[in-house]
Amino acid sequence: MPRDNAPDGEHVHVGSLTASDIAIADDAAPRILVVSHLRLLREGIKRMLRMRGFHRIDLASEATVLADVRHAEPDVIILDVTAPSMLHVMRTLVDRHVDVKLLALGMDGSDAAVLECAEAGAAGYLPSESGPDELTAAIESVRRDELVCSPHVAAVLFRRIATRAPTSPRAESMPLTRREQEVLSLVERGLSNKEIAAQLSISLTTVKNHVHRILEKLQVSRRGAAAARLRGVVDTESRPSFVPYNR
Numbered sequence: 001m002p003r004d005n006a007p008d009g010e011h012v013h014v015g016s017l018t019a020s021d022i023a024i025a026d027d028a029a030p031r032i033l034v035v036s037h038l039r040l041l042r043e044g045i046k047r048m049l050r051m052r053g054f055h056r057i058d059l060a061s062e063a064t065v066l067a068d069v070r071h072a073e074p075d076v077i078i079l080d081v082t083a084p085s086m087l088h089v090m091r092t093l094v095d096r097h098v099d100v101k102l103l104a105l106g107m108d109g110s111d112a113a114v115l116e117c118a119e120a121g122a123a124g125y126l127p128s129e130s131g132p133d134e135l136t137a138a139i140e141s142v143r144r145d146e147l148v149c150s151p152h153v154a155a156v157l158f159r160r161i162a163t164r165a166p167t168s169p170r171a172e173s174m175p176l177t178r179r180e181q182e183v184l185s186l187v188e189r190g191l192s193n194k195e196i197a198a199q200l201s202i203s204l205t206t207v208k209n210h211v212h213r214i215l216e217k218l219q220v221s222r223r224g225a226a227a228a229r230l231r232g233v234v235d236t237e238s239r240p241s242f243v244p245y246n247r
Helices: 019-028 040-049 065-072 088-098 111-120 132-143 149-164 178-188 195-199 206-217 225-229
Strands: 032-037 057-060 076-080 100-106 125-126
Touching: 032 040, 032 065, 040 057, 057 065, 065 088, 076 088, 076 132, 088 100, 088 111, 088 225, 100 132, 111 149, 125 132, 178 195, 178 206, 178 225, 195 206, 206 225
Parallel strands: 032 057, 032 076, 076 100, 100 125
Antiparallel strands: none
């Protein structure tokens, strides 16, 4: 799949930068996949992001995203959820790619829509009326593992957490193997998959498989939720920070 490297008509002055410097900067830039059933929306978001300095952008339709994501290897997926079938796509993406950050775009804001997106695995939520500045800020926020949502959405999510939180979970009562509990304890300490692999002297692929099974067994879609289960409480300190948007 072709990837854009610079905005159309823009001249890049390298100056004193070496090829190595450019490669490092390119590697640090987020890889973004824009997914929508509307071609006009996909290409419009792409053009807008390129004007704001994002240049590693791929596009996918509802029909091609599951195949395209393997080639694009995105850090953030912007998913237009105005099509009803996109929730199924979101669940499949989270199931197959546990580390990817999903930003739901076009959510109608109702409690039901919020909970559907949350349970499907979204890391951020933006309504249809969101502007370019809000979208670019949301991309950076979800990369920092911050939940992007309005105060209303946060309230809906916290109410759901309160009603579904286990009363006295214990690590030993979780349906996890000894190795999975070791992995989960390192997740709770904030270690990345690569750091966990080094700590336990296992491959990165094995760590990802363990994390996937942990999320599946605990019936959660995010690493932070699994870590909260291990801690045994869901309090304000274990809840994800959120970045409100203000209209």
